[in-house]
Amino acid sequence: MINQQLLTSPHRHDGSSVRTKMLWVCVSLIPGIACYTWFFGPGILIQCLLAIVFALLVESVLLKIRKQKLSVFLLDGSVYVTAILFALMISPFTPWWINFIGICFGLVFAKHLYGGLGNNIFNPAATAYVFILLCFPVAMNQWPSAIDGPSQETSIKNSFKYIFLMPHDSYSENNYDSTSSATPLADMQNRLAAMEMVNEIRTSSQYGNYAGKGWEWVSIFYLLGGIGLIALGVISWHIPVAILGSVFAFSLIFNMYDTNLYPSSLFHILSGGCILAAFFVATDPVTASATPIGKLIYGTIIGGLIYAIRSWGAYPDGVAFAIIIANGLVPMIDEYTRPYIIGEN
Amino acid sequence: MSRQLYEFPGGLKFETFKEITATIPAIQHPLPNRIILPVRQHIGIPSVPTVRKGEHVLKGQPIAEADGYVSIPLHASTSGTVIDIGDYPVPHAGEHEATCIVIEPDGKDEWFDIQPTDDYLTVDPKQLQEIIRSCGITGLGGAGFPAHVKLNEGVVNIVDTLIINGVECEPFITCDDRLIQEKAHYVVSGTRMIRHAVQAKHCVIAVEDDMPKAYEALANWIDDDIELIKVPKRYPAGGEKQLIQTLTGKEVPSGGLAIHIGIVMHNVATAAAVYRAVTRGEPLISRYVTIAGEVETPRNLQVLLGTSVNDCLKACGYEHNDEHMIILGGPMMGMHIRNPDIPIIKTTNCILVKKLEPAATELPCIQCGDCYNACPIKLMPQELYRNAKTDNFAETQQYHIFDCIECGCCSYVCPSNIPLVQYFRYAKSQIAAEERRRDGADLARKRFLEHNKREQAKIEAKRPSRPVIETSSNPSMDEKRNYIEGAVSRTLKKRSKTKKILDKRNSD
Numbered sequence: 001m002i003n004q005q006l007l008t009s010p011h012r013h014d015g016s017s018v019r020t021k022m023l024w025v026c027v028s029l030i031p032g033i034a035c036y037t038w039f040f041g042p043g044i045l046i047q048c049l050l051a052i053v054f055a056l057l058v059e060s061v062l063l064k065i066r067k068q069k070l071s072v073f074l075l076d077g078s079v080y081v082t083a084i085l086f087a088l089m090i091s092p093f094t095p096w097w098i099n100f101i102g103i104c105f106g107l108v109f110a111k112h113l114y115g116g117l118g119n120n121i122f123n124p125a126a127t128a129y130v131f132i133l134l135c136f137p138v139a140m141n142q143w144p145s146a147i148d149g150p151s152q153e154t155s156i157k158n159s160f161k162y163i164f165l166m167p168h169d170s171y172s173e174n175n176y177d178s179t180s181s182a183t184p185l186a187d188m189q190n191r192l193a194a195m196e197m198v199n200e201i202r203t204s205s206q207y208g209n210y211a212g213k214g215w216e217w218v219s220i221f222y223l224l225g226g227i228g229l230i231a232l233g234v235i236s237w238h239i240p241v242a243i244l245g246s247v248f249a250f251s252l253i254f255n256m257y258d259t260n261l262y263p264s265s266l267f268h269i270l271s272g273g274c275i276l277a278a279f280f281v282a283t284d285p286v287t288a289s290a291t292p293i294g295k296l297i298y299g300t301i302i303g304g305l306i307y308a309i310r311s312w313g314a315y316p317d318g319v320a321f322a323i324i325i326a327n328g329l330v331p332m333i334d335e336y337t338r339p340y341i342i343g344e345n
Numbered sequence: 346m347s348r349q350l351y352e353f354p355g356g357l358k359f360e361t362f363k364e365i366t367a368t369i370p371a372i373q374h375p376l377p378n379r380i381i382l383p384v385r386q387h388i389g390i391p392s393v394p395t396v397r398k399g400e401h402v403l404k405g406q407p408i409a410e411a412d413g414y415v416s417i418p419l420h421a422s423t424s425g426t427v428i429d430i431g432d433y434p435v436p437h438a439g440e441h442e443a444t445c446i447v448i449e450p451d452g453k454d455e456w457f458d459i460q461p462t463d464d465y466l467t468v469d470p471k472q473l474q475e476i477i478r479s480c481g482i483t484g485l486g487g488a489g490f491p492a493h494v495k496l497n498e499g500v501v502n503i504v505d506t507l508i509i510n511g512v513e514c515e516p517f518i519t520c521d522d523r524l525i526q527e528k529a530h531y532v533v534s535g536t537r538m539i540r541h542a543v544q545a546k547h548c549v550i551a552v553e554d555d556m557p558k559a560y561e562a563l564a565n566w567i568d569d570d571i572e573l574i575k576v577p578k579r580y581p582a583g584g585e586k587q588l589i590q591t592l593t594g595k596e597v598p599s600g601g602l603a604i605h606i607g608i609v610m611h612n613v614a615t616a617a618a619v620y621r622a623v624t625r626g627e628p629l630i631s632r633y634v635t636i637a638g639e640v641e642t643p644r645n646l647q648v649l650l651g652t653s654v655n656d657c658l659k660a661c662g663y664e665h666n667d668e669h670m671i672i673l674g675g676p677m678m679g680m681h682i683r684n685p686d687i688p689i690i691k692t693t694n695c696i697l698v699k700k701l702e703p704a705a706t707e708l709p710c711i712q713c714g715d716c717y718n719a720c721p722i723k724l725m726p727q728e729l730y731r732n733a734k735t736d737n738f739a740e741t742q743q744y745h746i747f748d749c750i751e752c753g754c755c756s757y758v759c760p761s762n763i764p765l766v767q768y769f770r771y772a773k774s775q776i777a778a779e780e781r782r783r784d785g786a787d788l789a790r791k792r793f794l795e796h797n798k799r800e801q802a803k804i805e806a807k808r809p810s811r812p813v814i815e816t817s818s819n820p821s822m823d824e825k826r827n828y829i830e831g832a833v834s835r836t837l838k839k840r841s842k843t844k845k846i847l848d849k850r851n852s853d
Contacts, residue, residue: 002682004667004670004679004701005704006440006683007670007681007704008438008681008764008766008767008770009674009676009677009678009679009681009751009756009766010676010677010753010757011670011672011676011677011679011681012516012661012676012753012757013695013705013756013757013759013762014357014359014758016715016758016759016760017404017760017761017762018708018711018760018761021711021713021760044732059811061556066727068628072706072708076708079772104486116709117536117709117711118708118709118710118711118712118761119706121711123440144444185548187849212498233478236714249725253597271615285711285712285714286711286712290714290717290725291717291725292726297438323539339717339723339725341599341722341723341724341745341748342353342354342586342590342596342597342599342721342722342723342748343586343596343597343599343600343601343722343748344599344745345596
């Protein structure tokens with residue numbers, strides 16, 4: 001008898017891996033990131049790189065503490081996805097240390113305290129973003145604008161200035177210059193609160209054809225990447241369709257009710273983090289619902305919350321909050337949407 | 346003939362490497378030096394040896410008899426001398442040793458006196474079943490369930506459709522394909538015999554759509570009485586539940602059997618064996634086996650049962666070594682064996698030699714749901730895994746673990762390389778063990794109570810007997826009535842007396 005370890009069937013595998021899945025997620029973000037850079041300067045690239053470096057550092061330390069194999073878990077790719085998604089959610093002008101704090105919080109509290117990859121309840125990137133949004137609201141409300149066309153003022157020099165040289169003690173809105181402003185979503189929310197009308201607001205220079213100038217294109221490129229992910233079979237269509245569909249439906253209803261008070265459906269879908277969340281953040285398999293009907297419910301809840309927070313909440317964009325709330329509901333959704341098996345009826 | 350086909354959920358489409366062996370004629374494997382016949386080659390109770398060490402046996406002679414209903418006899422594969430009856434390694438996932446009858450062939454291959462059955466159509470179905478049973482025929486598809494049990498269900502219940510399964514969905518395996526191509530007549534005639542045995546209303550022979558030659562061969566022999574259907578190539582299209590769903594659109598009830606929806610399914614090789622058994626009285630002593638994978642000349646062999654795996658591999662130019670592994674069956678559901686000396690049995694359909702690869706690192710489950718999409722039963726493998734891993738067996742049953750057919754689709758697609766099927770087998774075996782333990786405990790408790798009762802009775806018997814008061818043990822109805830009436834009248838009298846006294850007091 002030859003000395004072999006006894007193996008069990010099946011003795012074949014399709015070669016898929018967590019790493020390839022994660023890699024495809026990163027790859028499909030490239031069009032969106034490229035478009036982002038085109039309109040708003042290289043700040044976002046710096047944020048992505050910073051986030052990846054910080055994430056690798058923090059992840060290594062946490063894995064060491066948890067006595068896990070670095071060679072296995074650093075290469076599973078999940079940490080890159082978390083870092084990039086987090087970087088895409090924050091403003092390109094975010095100081096480096098806020099980026100670091102966000103990554104730390106996300107990985108420690110949302111990922112490793114629950115037992116690392118596969119065991120977390122809340123999406124680490126969304127949790128990290130929510131945390132710094134609550135802690136540093138001023139910094140999170142300073143965004144570049146594309147009023148003067150693609151990346152005119154937001155040069156690499158400016159990005160460096162904001163990210164690395166901002167004096168920490170004199171940190172206030174006054175330290176930002178004219179290149180930064182609120183996002184179109186925030187602007188819309190503020191001015192609607194000031195009793196202006198949607199059509200009036202939309203005539204400002206920071207609005208484009210459908211949503212914010214530049215932002216609408218970034219969203220469209222995210223959408224292309226997301227469709228690619230579905231085509232590759234990395235994610236299923238259920239969650240993106242449910243999120244975008246419900247945002248579209250809710251905004252359509254209210255837009256029809258009063259065009260002056262409620263912006264159009266396309267404005268909502270192409271603004272802020274809606275598409276990024278629908279295809280890349282909410283579809284994180286670990287924290288999303290696993291059943292087909294559950295995915296639709298989960299997506300609809302997120303879509304509804306996004307619309308509610310945007311329209312009547314205190315924050316201009318509620319995407320991260322919506323995802324975290326829905327994450328918390330997932331175990332219950334899964335329990336009640338358990339699919340019938342063959343022969344059960 | 347056309348029949349509307351349905352789709353089963355999940356499943357996989359992959360390269361099946363069948364062309365290599367499907368086009369080469371099967372050859373008769375030469376008589377081996379030693380034949381090892383395990384007394385249990387089927388699901389059920391092992392048969393009991395009826396020969397003794399040193400006895401001379403003839404080819405086709407019964408050497409072990411059935412023990413109970415779910416059991417079948419065993420026959421000598423060739424003439425020779427019984428040199429041992431004892432424990433030898435057998436094909437079993439746990440690498441067990443089990444009772445085997447070892448025959449040293451005398452080289453004459455002399456037949457035992459076997460009797461054909463004339464004109465099976467006039468024979469009572471029940472008797473046909475008995476013939477099939479006495480020839481030791483099990484399902485040759487995989488599980489090895491005694492064929493007569495399935496046939497008997499057919500007699501007890503009304504069979505709507507008999508399905509003869511020629512869908513070999515596992516990669517590499519072509520033994521049924523070759524058998525049909527070479528012995529189509531056996532398959533079709535055997536099908537008619539099984540149909541008579543179960544009195545089925547409809548009869549279907551199903552093959553996969555990548556078996557054109559087999560389809561043609563069958564088409565030459567069938568008539569209007571049998572439907573010949575091609576089903577789309579997909580794994581596991583040949584699974585019983587999946588094939589029934591494909592052909593009829595019906596789902597086998599969870600925890601139930603095919604017969605509960607009026608369907609009996611047998612393998613094409615079983616049909617061929619039935620043909621031999623009925624027309625010649627020939628018991629099941631040989632079968633087609635595919636030798637595939639990293640061997641010099643992959644092909645199908647017609648092998649006598651009891652021939653060692655090693656003999657077959659040598660015939661195809663392979664010497665076992667460290668870099669390869671031997672799998673009995675296909676790559677999806679086959680069993681890895683480490684000892685190449687174990688015998689070919691009734692259910693061995695393939696010997697696959699594969700390069701040994703280091704096992705991939707198992708990562709945590711990321712709930713991607715690929716396994717759910719691949720599962721042909723629509724189970725949720727990720728939930729089963731989570732509960733099996735934490736020994737939460739009650740919950741695995743909530744998720745229908747016993748409906749898992751262990752096809753391996755989930756493990757095949759798992760990006761985290763989790764051996765899901767292994768976890769499910771573990772959970773199933775643990776649940777079964779727990780049930781046995783509980784049954785054992787119940788029995789022990791019963792015994793204990795009985796014992797206590799007996800002890801109590803002994804003590805009672807030893808006690809000095811008390812004087813027994815004579816009572817009529819069984820008073821008649823009249824006596825009872827008198828007694829009750831007396832009591833009632835006494836009570837009434839007492840009450841009226843009390844009432845009088847009370848009235849008197851009140852009036853005072």
